[in-house]
Amino acid sequence: MAATSVGRDFWSSADCAELVDQVDQYLSGQISRSVRAKLGYAIERDEVTNTVLVRLAETSTGQALASGMLSSRDPWAYLAKCAGIWAIGQAGHRVGELDALVHLPGVATSAADAGIDPAHGLTPLPVVIEKTATTVEAFVDDAAERSYRAAVRWFAENPPTHQGHGHAEARRAPEFARMGFAPDEVAALARVTWGGRPNMHVTSLFRAFLLDDAFDPHASRPHRLALMNMRAALARAGVQVDQGRAA
Numbered sequence: 001m002a003a004t005s006v007g008r009d010f011w012s013s014a015d016c017a018e019l020v021d022q023v024d025q026y027l028s029g030q031i032s033r034s035v036r037a038k039l040g041y042a043i044e045r046d047e048v049t050n051t052v053l054v055r056l057a058e059t060s061t062g063q064a065l066a067s068g069m070l071s072s073r074d075p076w077a078y079l080a081k082c083a084g085i086w087a088i089g090q091a092g093h094r095v096g097e098l099d100a101l102v103h104l105p106g107v108a109t110s111a112a113d114a115g116i117d118p119a120h121g122l123t124p125l126p127v128v129i130e131k132t133a134t135t136v137e138a139f140v141d142d143a144a145e146r147s148y149r150a151a152v153r154w155f156a157e158n159p160p161t162h163q164g165h166g167h168a169e170a171r172r173a174p175e176f177a178r179m180g181f182a183p184d185e186v187a188a189l190a191r192v193t194w195g196g197r198p199n200m201h202v203t204s205l206f207r208a209f210l211l212d213d214a215f216d217p218h219a220s221r222p223h224r225l226a227l228m229n230m231r232a233a234l235a236r237a238g239v240q241v242d243q244g245r246a247a
Contacts, residue, residue: 020232024049027080035087043087044187046233050196050226052083057221123213129156132193132205135217139227146180155193188233192226
């Protein structure tokens with residue numbers, strides 16, 4: 001935990017990957033079940049993991065959170081309490097369409113429109129899709145076997161109007177089944193394209209590339225963490241699918 005405050009090197013290390021696994025194993029499932037039991041609101045365990053990692057990675061919250069954990073007798077209990085509060089606060093949190101994430105005036109009604117006028121200073125949508133797909137493919141092992149580009153295009157053409165509902169609707173979209181993606185894999189992709197909890201704009205590749213066509217996801221701690229979490233979630237989902245087929 002102390003290593004989270006030392007800077008950029010940690011977030012690209014094997015220790016960071018281990019932290020992702022530990023948060024998922026010891027916190028996320030329990031908190032997800034707790035929120036569902038208390039509020040009747042479904043929050044995915046990967047969303048909890050993503051929230052914790054983003055909070056740790058963000059400069060504005062990471063140092064204070066790491067300090068609180070290190071001064072606590074039980075750092076994991078401290079982190080679990082914080083994560084539970086965040087998860088409850090996120091239940092039903094509303095967000096706008098992809099364009100609203102950009103927070104700029106005068107943009108086309110939807111980012112999925114034929115193209116965003118370069119006069120607005122935004123990257124044209126086809127370029128955003130291409131760069132996002134290339135980034136996603138760099139973090140997966142089966143890019144040659146499944147059409148991640150088609151999946152990314154679907155997310156771009158169907159921006160969410162509600163964070164919780166949008167992700168849930170994407171999981172049920174029949175197009176993904178035809179592409180060979182299981183619901184948990186769809187959710188993992190949604191968290192890096194649209195963005196995930198706690199703040200979609202912090203981890204949204206679409207938003208980042210819309211604002212800057214030269215954006216480097218590897219230089220952004222929250223985006224890199226979200227992509228690592230996506231890779232882990234895809235691996236878990238793949239194992240579950242294989243086990244289901246073998247049963």
